[in-house]
Amino acid sequence: MADAFLSLSHISKSYAGVQALDDVSLIVKPAEIHCLVGENGSGKSTLIKIIAGVVSPDEGQIVINGKPFPRLAPMDAIREGIQVIYQDFSLFPNLTVAENIALNYELSRNTRIVRWGEVRRLAQAALDKIGVRLPLDAEVESIPVADKQLVAIARALVQNARLIIMDEATTALTEKEIRALFGVIRNVQRDGVAVLFVSHKLNEVLEIADKAMIIRNGKVVVDADAAALDRNKLVYYMTGRRIDEADYDYVPQSKQPLLEVSHLSSPGNFEDISFSLYPGEIVGVTGLLGSGRTELALSLFGVLPAMRGEVRIDGQLVRIRDIQSAIRHGIGYVPEDRLTEGLFLDQSINRNIVIRTIDTLRQAGGLLSPARLEAHAREWINNLSIKTSNPELPVKSLSGGNQQRVVLAKWLASKPRILILNGPTVGVDVGSKTELHEIIKSLAGEGIGILVISDDIPELLHLCNRILLMRRGRLAGMFERAVLDENKLTTLLTESTTIGSAVPSPQVQ
Amino acid sequence: MSVRNATYKPWAWTQSLFADGNILRLFIACVAIFVGMSILKPDVFPTAENFLSMGSQFPEIGILAMAIMITMLTGGIDLSVVSIANLSGVLAALVIRALIPADAEAGQVMMGLAAAITAAFLSGALAGLINGALVAYVNLTPILATLGTMTLYTGLTVAMTRGNAVFAENRLVFIGNTNVLGFIPIPLIIFAVVVALFALLLNRTPFGVKVYMIGSNINAARFSGINVRRVLLTTYIISGLLAAVVAVIFLGRNNSAKWDFAPSYVLQAIVVAVLAGVNPSGGSGRVLGIVLAILALQFVSTGMNMLLFTISGGQFFKEFAWGALLLTIMVANHLSEQRRSKSARRPKAE
Numbered sequence: 001m002a003d004a005f006l007s008l009s010h011i012s013k014s015y016a017g018v019q020a021l022d023d024v025s026l027i028v029k030p031a032e033i034h035c036l037v038g039e040n041g042s043g044k045s046t047l048i049k050i051i052a053g054v055v056s057p058d059e060g061q062i063v064i065n066g067k068p069f070p071r072l073a074p075m076d077a078i079r080e081g082i083q084v085i086y087q088d089f090s091l092f093p094n095l096t097v098a099e100n101i102a103l104n105y106e107l108s109r110n111t112r113i114v115r116w117g118e119v120r121r122l123a124q125a126a127l128d129k130i131g132v133r134l135p136l137d138a139e140v141e142s143i144p145v146a147d148k149q150l151v152a153i154a155r156a157l158v159q160n161a162r163l164i165i166m167d168e169a170t171t172a173l174t175e176k177e178i179r180a181l182f183g184v185i186r187n188v189q190r191d192g193v194a195v196l197f198v199s200h201k202l203n204e205v206l207e208i209a210d211k212a213m214i215i216r217n218g219k220v221v222v223d224a225d226a227a228a229l230d231r232n233k234l235v236y237y238m239t240g241r242r243i244d245e246a247d248y249d250y251v252p253q254s255k256q257p258l259l260e261v262s263h264l265s266s267p268g269n270f271e272d273i274s275f276s277l278y279p280g281e282i283v284g285v286t287g288l289l290g291s292g293r294t295e296l297a298l299s300l301f302g303v304l305p306a307m308r309g310e311v312r313i314d315g316q317l318v319r320i321r322d323i324q325s326a327i328r329h330g331i332g333y334v335p336e337d338r339l340t341e342g343l344f345l346d347q348s349i350n351r352n353i354v355i356r357t358i359d360t361l362r363q364a365g366g367l368l369s370p371a372r373l374e375a376h377a378r379e380w381i382n383n384l385s386i387k388t389s390n391p392e393l394p395v396k397s398l399s400g401g402n403q404q405r406v407v408l409a410k411w412l413a414s415k416p417r418i419l420i421l422n423g424p425t426v427g428v429d430v431g432s433k434t435e436l437h438e439i440i441k442s443l444a445g446e447g448i449g450i451l452v453i454s455d456d457i458p459e460l461l462h463l464c465n466r467i468l469l470m471r472r473g474r475l476a477g478m479f480e481r482a483v484l485d486e487n488k489l490t491t492l493l494t495e496s497t498t499i500g501s502a503v504p505s506p507q508v509q
Numbered sequence: 510m511s512v513r514n515a516t517y518k519p520w521a522w523t524q525s526l527f528a529d530g531n532i533l534r535l536f537i538a539c540v541a542i543f544v545g546m547s548i549l550k551p552d553v554f555p556t557a558e559n560f561l562s563m564g565s566q567f568p569e570i571g572i573l574a575m576a577i578m579i580t581m582l583t584g585g586i587d588l589s590v591v592s593i594a595n596l597s598g599v600l601a602a603l604v605i606r607a608l609i610p611a612d613a614e615a616g617q618v619m620m621g622l623a624a625a626i627t628a629a630f631l632s633g634a635l636a637g638l639i640n641g642a643l644v645a646y647v648n649l650t651p652i653l654a655t656l657g658t659m660t661l662y663t664g665l666t667v668a669m670t671r672g673n674a675v676f677a678e679n680r681l682v683f684i685g686n687t688n689v690l691g692f693i694p695i696p697l698i699i700f701a702v703v704v705a706l707f708a709l710l711l712n713r714t715p716f717g718v719k720v721y722m723i724g725s726n727i728n729a730a731r732f733s734g735i736n737v738r739r740v741l742l743t744t745y746i747i748s749g750l751l752a753a754v755v756a757v758i759f760l761g762r763n764n765s766a767k768w769d770f771a772p773s774y775v776l777q778a779i780v781v782a783v784l785a786g787v788n789p790s791g792g793s794g795r796v797l798g799i800v801l802a803i804l805a806l807q808f809v810s811t812g813m814n815m816l817l818f819t820i821s822g823g824q825f826f827k828e829f830a831w832g833a834l835l836l837t838i839m840v841a842n843h844l845s846e847q848r849r850s851k852s853a854r855r856p857k858a859e
Contacts (some may be wrong), residue, residue, distance in 0.1 A: 303732075327734040341732045344725040346792050354721055355733050358715040367713040410733060 004063075005030045005163055005194055006051065006082070011060035013046055020046040022056070022218045023209075028194050033185065035209035035226065036198045039238055039429035043218040044198050048165055052084045053077035065162075074509060081162030083167065089152040093141035097134050098123035101154045126154035129191065130184045141189045144289070146177035153184060157193070164188065165196040168427070170204055174289045176494050182208050200429050203458075211397075214238055238430050247481070248441045250465035253280040256315060258449040259418050261300070264309030269295035270473040273309070277418065277449040282440065284460040286493060287470030293453050294336060296470070297420045301333040302326035313418070317501050332416030334407050336423045336453070342407040345396040349388055350377040352395045353404050356414040380409035384439060401432025408439065419443065420481045422453040437463060457489050469493070529788035530845050534800040534838060542805060546812035553815055561692055562653035563807050565685070565762075568700035569755050571803040573774055574781035575707050576751040579744055581782055582711075584724045584791030585644055585651030587748040587825055590755075591775045593636045596666045597629040597756035598766030602675040604628045624678060629753045636662055637749020659775075666768035670837035674767040677760045684761025696758045699802060703754060708796040710747075720744060724791025777831070783808060784835050784843070809834050 006028040013021040021043045028034050038044045049055040050062070053072040062069045065081045091100050099232055102122035106114055132150050140148060149169060156164045170178050185195050185208060199205055200416035205212055209226035214237045221227070221237045257276040264273045270292035277283050289294045298304040300311070302323045311318055313329050320326045326333070344352055354361060354377050361376060365370040377391055384405040388398060395406055404424065411419060424440065425433040440463060444450050454460055460467055461481060469492055470475040477492070527809045547555040573590050580587040602625070609621035637657065643654035684695045711717035723730045730737050760766055785802035789793030810827040 323731060323734050325737060333732065335732055340726070341728050344722050344729055344792070347722060347725050351718060351722065355730075355735070358718055362715065367709065368715060368718070370713075410576070414734075 003029055005065065007061075007063040008047075009061045009063075009135045010050070011050060013050065013055065013059075014055045015104070019218050021215075022051070024060075024215065024218070024220050025141065026213060026223075028196060030162065030194055031189050031192045033189055033195045033197060033208055033210045035205045036196060036215070037200060037202075037205055037212060037238060038215040039200060039236065039431055042215050042238075044215065045167070047215070048084060048167060048196075048198060051077065051082060053082075053163065073134070079157065080164070082159055083156035083159060083161040083163070084165040085149070085156060085167065087168045089148050091140050091148055091151060091155075094139060096137050096139055097143065097151055098121045098136040100128055100140050100151050102158050104155065105158045122158055123154065126157045129157055129162075130154060130187050132180075132184060141415055146173050146180065147179065149173070149264065150184060153188065155248040156193075161192045161193055163196060165198065167195065167198045168200075170199060170201055175457075175490065176288055179494075186386075200238070200432070202231050202238075205234065206231065235430055244451070245463070248282055248444065248463050248465060250281055250444070252278065254278060257312075258311040258314065259300075260310075260311045262312075264296070264299065264306045264311065266295060266299050266304060266306045268473075269299070269304065270470070273475050275468055275471075275475070275478065277451060279417075279447045280444050281466065282444045282450045282452055282464045284464035284467035285451055285470060286455055286457075286460055286467060286489075287476075288455070288493065290472075290474035291470040293470050294422060294471075295335065297422050297451065297453050300326065301331055301420060311347075327414070330417035331420065332411035332414065332418070332422045334404075334411060334422060334424060336426065338404055338407050342410075343395050343403060346394050349376060349381070349386070349391040349393060349395050349398065349406060350418055353377040353380050353391075353409045353413060356410050376413065380413055383412075384409050385435070388455045399429075399432070401436065404428055404432075404436060405439075408436075412443070416448065418449045418451070420453070423451060423456075424454070425456065425459060433459075441457040457486055461486060461489065486493075521693060531838075531842055532795065532798055534841055534845075535785070535798060535805060536836070538838060539801055539805045539808065542808040542812060546808060546815070550812070550815045555796055555811060557692060559811065561688060561694065563811050564697040565694040566811075567803045567807045568694075568696035569758050569771075570774055570777050570781060571700050571799065572703050572751050572755050572758075573778035574785070574799050574803060575703065575796070576748040577778045577782040578785065578794055578796075579707075579711070579720065579787055580651065580748050581749075581787045582720050582724045582791055582794055583741055583744050584727065585741070585744075586655065586779070586789070587637075587745060588652065588655040588660055588775055589636065589638060589660065590642060590748060590752040590778065591771055592659045592662040592666070592768075593749050593752035593769050594756040594759060595766060596636065596662045597632045597753045597772050598770075599666050599670055599675050599768070600632050601625040601629040601681075601760060602677040602737065602766045603669075605677050605680050606675070609678065611678070618680065625677075625680075626757060629756045630750060633749040633751075633753025633756065634746050635749070636752070637746040640749065641745030644745060645738040645741035663768055670768060672768065674765040676765045679764055681757065681760045682762075682764050684758060685763075686761075696761070699754065699758060702752050703751070704796060704800060707751075711796060716740065716743065721792055724788070724793075726792075745810045780831060780835055784838055805834060807833050 004027045006026070007024045008024065011021055012019070014161050024043070024047060025275045026047070036044055036047065046055060052074055053074040056071060062072050064082070066075075067078055081458045095103065098120045102119040103114070105122060106119050114189050120136055127134055130150065131152060133294070134143070134147055134150060138152060143151075153164065169181065173181060183268060188195060197205070197208060206226055207230060211224070212229055213223040214221045214234065216238060238419045256446070258279045259277040262274045273296060275283070283337055285293050285296065299306045300320065302320045302325055305321055311320060320329065320331075339345065344355070350373060354373055357376065358368070358373075361368055361372050363372070374391070380386070381388065381391055386398070386402050386405045386409065388402065395403060398406065421440065425436050428436060437459070440450060440452070452460065452463055461484060465481055467479050467481065467484065467489070469479070553559060573594075576587055576590045605621055608624055609618055613621065638775040640655055640658050643649045643658070644651050687695050689695065711720065719730070719792060720737050722733070722735065723737055723740055727737060756766070759770060763770070781799060781802045782794070783789065784806070785794060785798030787798065809830045813827065813830040
């Protein structure tokens with residue numbers, strides 16, 4: 001045990017009678033990549049906070065570098081080399097890359113003069129160590145999410161990290177960026193730094209981890225070598241149930257396409273996109289970040305009106321100039337970022353659900369009927385099994401999966417005929433994800449045409465009967481699900497070859 | 510139908526009323542100040558004359574605070590309310606002078622007053638429309654847009670009147686002088702009606718809900734298909750209309766309108782709105798809070814006057830008392846917020 005960097009034994013913590021952690025033990029050795037896996041609410045974050053010294057456990061011991069810490073303070077944790085990279089990275093958006101990486105360290109020397117040359121030197125050294133190149137003078141708000149993460153890692157290294165804890169590090173990243181991140185993590189590992197990787201994306205866990213610990217409802221379910229686990233086992237341990245996901249079975253319902261897009265272009269975003277969507281179909285749109293997939297969705301929803309090309313709904317030519325006209329034509333859009341685009345976090349669950357249809361909930365006299373409003377919201381809370389004790393609570397009181405259902409409910413309440421789902425299960429735990437998939441499949445079964453924009457490959461293969469692949473703003477291929485499997489789609493997605501090269505695409509238009 | 514009855518509890522709002530700590534604290538402050546003053550000054554504070562005098566003092570600021578509130582709910586603000594009130598007041602007074610000769614008969618007076626009040630409302634709405642257009646269509650920051658129009662409207666009023674007061678020929682003073690049933694000042698009745706309509710507008714119309722939603726997350730509002738521009742435009746028009754109501758009360762009280770009347774009311778109205786718990790970044794705030802806040806402030810300033818009456822300069826303590834009350838409530842809210850967020854760091858956050 002002497003060689004363990006961090007050793008937690010028999011940690012318990014409860015909040016107001018709710019047991020968040022129950023007898024959890026964890027050992028992390030230097031240069032070990034450890035994964036902590038669990039659904040939302042399983043106690044992962046509490047455990048991280050205990051390691052960081054932000055929360056103190058009710059019971060149990062914390063030993064770092066052989067030193068016991070009966071009351072670990074945040075400064076102790078930092079001094080011992082524990083660095084946490086939270087989901088939002090806690091960077092200063094208005095400062096440069098170099099400043100973000102090294103300023104903190106430079107300031108901690110307690111001198112009155114900042115040595116800017118030293119700041120740049122430190123920053124560059126840290127970036128070299130993890131083997132990435134970033135513009136030192138770029139403001140952090142102007143660089144992509146994946147790069148922000150690298151800045152956060154470099155900052156941790158400058159502060160002499162011995163253990164870097166990464167909380168849901170991959171949520172906002174594409175497959176390719178995740179690969180790059182894993183490369184960086186392995187570089188860090190080579191320097192003897194341990195990494196505790198917190199995630200609920202299963203395939204990642206298996207790929208990067210030396211060891212994996214799964215917790216559920218605050219208890220350790222499994223703590224094992226990653227090599228001993230496979231995807232099904234992980235799902236089983238995480239959710240406590242086996243998930244047999246039946247792929248969506250598309251039954252053609254009509255010969256008339258619901259949506260026909262022809263030669264749609266928005267210069268700088270996407271060019272010459274043509275496809276059609278039939279009632280009851282779930283069509284996937286995938287591609288890397290910057291491939292134009294989100295822009296295409298925004299264009300169909302009127303946020304980013306297309307410059308050229310045609311859109312037909314039920315064979316009728318329509319012009320989608322703005323969001324209102326998209327809605328009039330029966331198009332709904334569940335955005336990629338539900339926090340900034342989908343939800344009114346401080347408002348009640350009820351209001352979040354009814355906001356689309358609120359104009360129809362008036363009584364004679366023109367005033368809103370609170371009873372009808374509540375009944376209407378309740379109907380959707382029941383339909384989508386949104387778990388809440390009181391629908392008057394703010395929507396931010398819900399878990400990620402339930403929040404996503406609220407966004408979905410908002411759109412379903414207005415009876416859309418075409419539903420565009422951008423990253424429908426991003427940041428949602430495995431159990432909820434499966435239930436969301438079931439909801440999406442049954443909606444399609446009722447005749448709604450659904451476009452799913454995602455780079456979650458198992459999800460695409462599970463939901464969609466056809467998948468469109470976009471690359472640099474163009475349609476690079478259209479595939480029936482039958483001809484695809486995970487490996488093939490991964491290769492297609494990450495392939496950086498130019499359009500028109502030898503891509504095995506039987507159905508290219 | 511039965512389902513509805515089973516799920517909808519008409520009394521549920523009382524729970525949320527007291528779950529809202531700010532409203533509760535304001536209510537306690539109101540009662541405490543009232544009781545305290547009544548004990549300290551039993552011969553002058555809890556008396557009919559005093560209620561009459563207090564009831565005729567706060568309606569203007571209370572109504573202006575509602576104008577500030579509705580714009581704050583969307584995440585904006587309207588600094589031009591008092592300048593709109595002065596502009597509308599001057600226009601109404603000019604209409605009265607033009608249409609009602611000194612020897613006018615009752616019918617002519619009625620027509621003239623109706624025209625004057627219409628002029629006030631039209632100009633208020635138009636001024637609000639310009640504010641709304643600048644905010645919603647030109648995308649100016651509300652505080653800057655309305656700072657600009659504040660100067661613009663004031664300047665327009667100065668230019669129209671060459672800086673002089675315009676007298677309303679005693680045609681509207683009945684508003685300031687009459688007490689209905691002998692003890693209810695007309696401005697207080699106007700205030701009550703405005704409160705009722707305003708509460709209905711915010712809580713029981715789709716427009717009102719949209720106002721809150723836009724203030725909560727303007728981006729999500731756009732993505733939810735709310736016509737954000739139209740709602741914002743309407744919000745500022747309503748703010749302008751409320752200023753026009755205040756213009757009529759001003760005329761009733763002063764019998765004249767002038768470009769530089771009551772400039773400090775803007776900031777006082779903001780104080781009321783903030784004290785009422787309206788979130789300056791939008792999305793939350795209640796009409797009941799405005800009522801309680803203005804009452805608490807009125808009690809405090811009247812009470813202070815009475816307590817310090819014997820000291821020379823004691824009547825000038827109103828601002829001081831308001832500032833002290835505002836800070837006290839703010840600190841109390843902040844402390845309870847902190848305590849709540851500490852205890853709320855519970856399993857949900859995982």
